[in-house]
Amino acid sequence: MHAGAIADRFDRRRLVMFANAARMIVLAALCVFIVTGTANIWVVLVVAFLYGTAEVFVDTSASTLLPMLVKPADLGIGNARLQAGYLVANQFAGPPIGAFLFAAGAAWPFLVEVVCIGFAIVLIARMASTPVPPRETEARTPVHTDIAEGVRWMWRNPPVRTLILIILVFNVTWAAPWGVLVLYATEHLNMGPVGYGMLTTASAAGGILATLSFGWLERHVSFATLMRVALSLEVLMHLAFALTTVGWVALVIMFVFGSYAFVWGTISTTVRQRLVPHALQGRVGSVNMVGVFGGMVIGQALGGVIAQVWGLTAPWWFAFAGAAVTLLLVWKPISHIVNAPVVVDEPETAE
Numbered sequence: 300m301h302a303g304a305i306a307d308r309f310d311r312r313r314l315v316m317f318a319n320a321a322r323m324i325v326l327a328a329l330c331v332f333i334v335t336g337t338a339n340i341w342v343v344l345v346v347a348f349l350y351g352t353a354e355v356f357v358d359t360s361a362s363t364l365l366p367m368l369v370k371p372a373d374l375g376i377g378n379a380r381l382q383a384g385y386l387v388a389n390q391f392a393g394p395p396i397g398a399f400l401f402a403a404g405a406a407w408p409f410l411v412e413v414v415c416i417g418f419a420i421v422l423i424a425r426m427a428s429t430p431v432p433p434r435e436t437e438a439r440t441p442v443h444t445d446i447a448e449g450v451r452w453m454w455r456n457p458p459v460r461t462l463i464l465i466i467l468v469f470n471v472t473w474a475a476p477w478g479v480l481v482l483y484a485t486e487h488l489n490m491g492p493v494g495y496g497m498l499t500t501a502s503a504a505g506g507i508l509a510t511l512s513f514g515w516l517e518r519h520v521s522f523a524t525l526m527r528v529a530l531s532l533e534v535l536m537h538l539a540f541a542l543t544t545v546g547w548v549a550l551v552i553m554f555v556f557g558s559y560a561f562v563w564g565t566i567s568t569t570v571r572q573r574l575v576p577h578a579l580q581g582r583v584g585s586v587n588m589v590g591v592f593g594g595m596v597i598g599q600a601l602g603g604v605i606a607q608v609w610g611l612t613a614p615w616w617f618a619f620a621g622a623a624v625t626l627l628l629v630w631k632p633i634s635h636i637v638n639a640p641v642v643v644d645e646p647e648t649a650e
Contacts, residue, residue, distance in 0.1 A: 302359040304445035308576060311360045311367075316420050318356035323416050325349045326409045333406040359588065363580040366572045368426070371641050374569045379513035382561050386510065406512035449582025459583065459584035461575050461632050462567060463590050465625070467532065469647025470594025471601070472621040476540065476614035477643025478599030479606045485539075487611045490546045501550045513565055522566050523637040527630065530561035532556075534622045541615035572642045 306314055329346045332338040369377050400407040451457050476483065484495040516525060532555065541554045575583045602614040 300380065300446045300582075300585050300589065301442055302356045303449065303588075304584070304585055305582040306360040306363055306581030306585075307357070307445065307449070309592040311363050311581070312423055312426060314360040315357055315364070315423050317351045318360065319354040319416050319420050319423075319582075322350055322357070323413050323420075325353065326413050326416070330409050330413070333409070346383055347387075355588075358525040359585050362584045363577075364426075366577060366580060371573045374465045375565065375570050376514050378565045378568050378572075379510045382565055383507065383510040386503050386506045390499075405497045407423070407526045408469070421629070425495050446582060448580055450586060452579055453583050453586050453600070456574070458636040460570055462636050463587050465530075466567060466587060467590035467594045468625045469530070469622060470591055471598040472537070472618040472625070473533070474595040474598025475602030475605065475618050475621075476537065478579060478602040479611060479614055482525035482606070483611045484549070488544065488546045488549055490549070494546055497550060498553045501553040502560070505554040505559075506561035507557075509561045510565070513562065516562065521637070523634050524568065525562060525566055526633050529566070530622070530626050532559045533563075534619060534626055537615050537619035537622055541612050541619060555580075570636060576642050 325346055329338070329342070332342050365377050365381070366374065396411075397408045402410055453463065480498070481495055484498055485492065486491045488494065489568045490497070536552055536556050540549065543552070545548055571583070571587060572580065601617070604619055
């Protein structure tokens, strides 16, 4: 929440650059510990904490940049292309490259990441448009006051509030079985470690297909219909996973999951960005992030307990029932979310 308030107060592009520089410093320090043989679990925990903190500032500030660079009508395809970049680099290319580098030397993956983050800083610095002028010239208010202002705006805006609540609840139901997916794949489906990796790869492959076809979907299908279809498929996916005992069937289900999940992610982000003024993008986006990760934390805790008491398929049944009830409750409000008036801010001037 502090990261969101700060993103709305200062130059967001510079915040992304500074936070990425902090990540570089943290990773460089870790490389020194690894090379000198002094790395231990406490060093790793401190690095993970500092790196994660910097990453929150990067993600929160970076999510506000796209609405400043493109028109509201172009946010859908813009977010789809960002999703495609994430899938290709983070889901497909990253893991095998990281494994190869780690085999060459424990420090190499982190050294390469330092270089990649450096390139990211250069790219952000070369952006053609400047962010919204910072609020440095306004009367300075405490950060907690800015946070409260953002939360109040979100709560008093029914479409945005409903969208964030949907994301929170569906992340709880999604994370419950996802938290035990390794055991589900290796013990219930008997797919082994390679099979589990194939499940996650199938999800990424489905996501790539969805992001590549998003432009066509946006032109031919309304956002309300796409959102309802995605959430309906979410309910059916949970049911299918609860019933199947065959590995190849699970791979097909996971491919479909990747397809609709990234369509949903693109649409929900696009709709939120269209409805929130530029001056509040950081704070409202941070509330959304709290909903995303808060739902995951709650869901994984519930999933672990449910699986331990009732078995590895029980979290899927819990997710199916919870998602089905939630879908019934939000079926009509989805139209109000999509059809809410789009916020039109003053266009930015290019450098």
